[in-house]
Amino acid sequence: MAAMGDNNINAKLVLLGDMGAGKSSLVLRLVKGQFLEFQESTIGAAFFSQTLAVNDATVKFEIWDTDGQERYHSLAPMYYRGAAAAIVVYDITSVDSFTRAKKWVEELRKQGNPNLVIALAGNKADLEDKRKVSAEEARAYAEENALFFIETSAKTAINVNDTFYEIARRLPRAQSAQNPTGMVLADRPAARVATSACCS
Numbered sequence: 001m002a003a004m005g006d007n008n009i010n011a012k013l014v015l016l017g018d019m020g021a022g023k024s025s026l027v028l029r030l031v032k033g034q035f036l037e038f039q040e041s042t043i044g045a046a047f048f049s050q051t052l053a054v055n056d057a058t059v060k061f062e063i064w065d066t067d068g069q070e071r072y073h074s075l076a077p078m079y080y081r082g083a084a085a086a087i088v089v090y091d092i093t094s095v096d097s098f099t100r101a102k103k104w105v106e107e108l109r110k111q112g113n114p115n116l117v118i119a120l121a122g123n124k125a126d127l128e129d130k131r132k133v134s135a136e137e138a139r140a141y142a143e144e145n146a147l148f149f150i151e152t153s154a155k156t157a158i159n160v161n162d163t164f165y166e167i168a169r170r171l172p173r174a175q176s177a178q179n180p181t182g183m184v185l186a187d188r189p190a191a192r193v194a195t196s197a198c199c200s
């Protein structure tokens, strides 16, 4: 049960990545527990919100699911500006989508908040027989670049909730680091209490 008022955090989260990598499908899986075989391409961006309880904190994610088309790339800063977290999504069956994911990471590092929590999600992990990007390669890249790496499947739901929970767990720590403007909007920033084992 979420402890009311103990530590409520609003965190802007943006999903970036190639067209068809599965950004919208990951959000749909998280928010509605659903998966669509023929998920429509996002036009512009879509907004969702989802609240998660993590230990003593309640994290309300304000999620911006962006459009992966290259021609809309220039709009992306509107969505990652002020974000506390980003999920950079690629498709494990597409080397091009992994290349594009690396470009997003570079862009976030250059222009984003230095304390941004970045997750690198290798999606479509259910398509093992079509895999083109090894987990080892992606993990090595993630380690070099201080990213949190996870492989997910919006289709089977594997690791989808875990991705968001892990980001939520990392937020307060990032918040207590340098806390640049706009990174995490805490309702009661001073009200952190010691983390205790969760939950009965």
Ligand SMILES: Nc1nc2c(ncn2[C@@H]2O[C@H](COP(=O)(O)OP(=O)(O)OP(=O)(O)O)[C@@H](O)[C@H]2O)c(=O)[nH]1
Pocket: 017, 018, 019, 020, 021, 022, 023, 024, 025, 026, 036, 037, 038, 039, 040, 041, 042, 043, 066, 067, 068, 069, 123, 124, 125, 126, 127, 152, 153, 154, 155, 156
């Ligand atoms: N097998 C499998 N298919 C997936 C998975 N995630 C998404 N898909 C499929 O991949 C296609 C593209 O998924 P979307 O969620 O629309 O991808 P997107 O990244 O939001 O794409 P844009 O909005 O165009 O940028 C859809 O047909 C989904 O059903 C997955 O984990 N496994």
Ligand SMILES: [Mg+2]
Pocket: 023, 024, 025, 040, 041, 042, 065, 066, 067, 068
């Ligand atoms: Mg989409």
